[in-house]
Amino acid sequence: MINLVLENFGKYFPEISYTLSGGLIILARLLGFIRFAPLFNRKELFSMGKLGLAMLMAVFLTLFLQPPPPPTGSALAYSLLLNFAFGAIIGWVAQCILIAVESGGDMINMQMGLQAAQVLDPTTSAQTSLVGKCFSLVGLLVFIQIGGIYWILSAFIRSFDIFPIYAQSFSLQAVVNMDYLVKITSNVLYMGLQIASPILLATLGQDIILGIISKTAPQVNVFQLSFLFKPVMGAAILVWILPMLMDVINQYFVTFAHIF
Numbered sequence: 001m002i003n004l005v006l007e008n009f010g011k012y013f014p015e016i017s018y019t020l021s022g023g024l025i026i027l028a029r030l031l032g033f034i035r036f037a038p039l040f041n042r043k044e045l046f047s048m049g050k051l052g053l054a055m056l057m058a059v060f061l062t063l064f065l066q067p068p069p070p071p072t073g074s075a076l077a078y079s080l081l082l083n084f085a086f087g088a089i090i091g092w093v094a095q096c097i098l099i100a101v102e103s104g105g106d107m108i109n110m111q112m113g114l115q116a117a118q119v120l121d122p123t124t125s126a127q128t129s130l131v132g133k134c135f136s137l138v139g140l141l142v143f144i145q146i147g148g149i150y151w152i153l154s155a156f157i158r159s160f161d162i163f164p165i166y167a168q169s170f171s172l173q174a175v176v177n178m179d180y181l182v183k184i185t186s187n188v189l190y191m192g193l194q195i196a197s198p199i200l201l202a203t204l205g206q207d208i209i210l211g212i213i214s215k216t217a218p219q220v221n222v223f224q225l226s227f228l229f230k231p232v233m234g235a236a237i238l239v240w241i242l243p244m245l246m247d248v249i250n251q252y253f254v255t256f257a258h259i260f
Contacts, residue, residue: 036092
């Protein structure tokens with residue numbers, strides 16, 4: 001009897017059936033978005049909390065969007081897979097903006113001679129540099145402070161106009177402006193160099209000075225002195241230019257605020 005009721009549930013209550021299927025597809029897109037989007041992808045946030053947030057947002061979005069009945073011949077599993085991939089693309093594009101700031105910290109860490117000081121990043125489950133991790137957290141705080149979470153959530157809501165929940169295919173060029181995508185990925189190197197350039201130039205000048213000392217006074221162990229001077233000078237310059245770097249990072253985020 002119960003199996004018969006379940007099989008004919010869609011016939012007896014078609015609107016409830018359409019709403020449930022649409023809500024599942026919206027939840028799949030939310031899960032893909034949360035997996036890669038800034039702040040939401042942090043493993044410091046426990047998984048059950050993120051799942052609960054995704055389900056709560058899915059309920060509100062389902063009531064707000066009021067998904068239409070699925071077209072004839074559409075497969076629920078295929079729609080779930082496409083929507084998960086689409087949400088992951090939105091989150092990954094937003095994460096690329098923050099990766100550029102972290103790359104600058106990695107360059108500074110390498111130039112300061114702190115390559116051996118590596119820590120485990122729980123977000124990526126990989127070894128990362130100390131300065132890079134600090135810049136990643138600073139960039140995330142600036143991103144939140146200027147309203148970045150509102151931007152990416154607005155982009156996610158607008159994504160339902162670009163890619164309906166029952167669409168069977170999507171073109172990447174229609175989803176993301178290719179010029180924008182090329183620019184934010186190339187800015188990982190460009191923005192990283194812009195952030196790290198003061199310390200790179202200062203340590204380069206220090207290397208030149210130590211090289212001259214090693215030629216004029218060979219008895220001085222210049223190689224050993226560089227291990228002391230580089231971290232101290234790099235940290236001093238970093239503290240000095242940090243307020244200016246905040247303005248640079250802020251302006252960078254504002255420039256690439258619109259994903260769509």
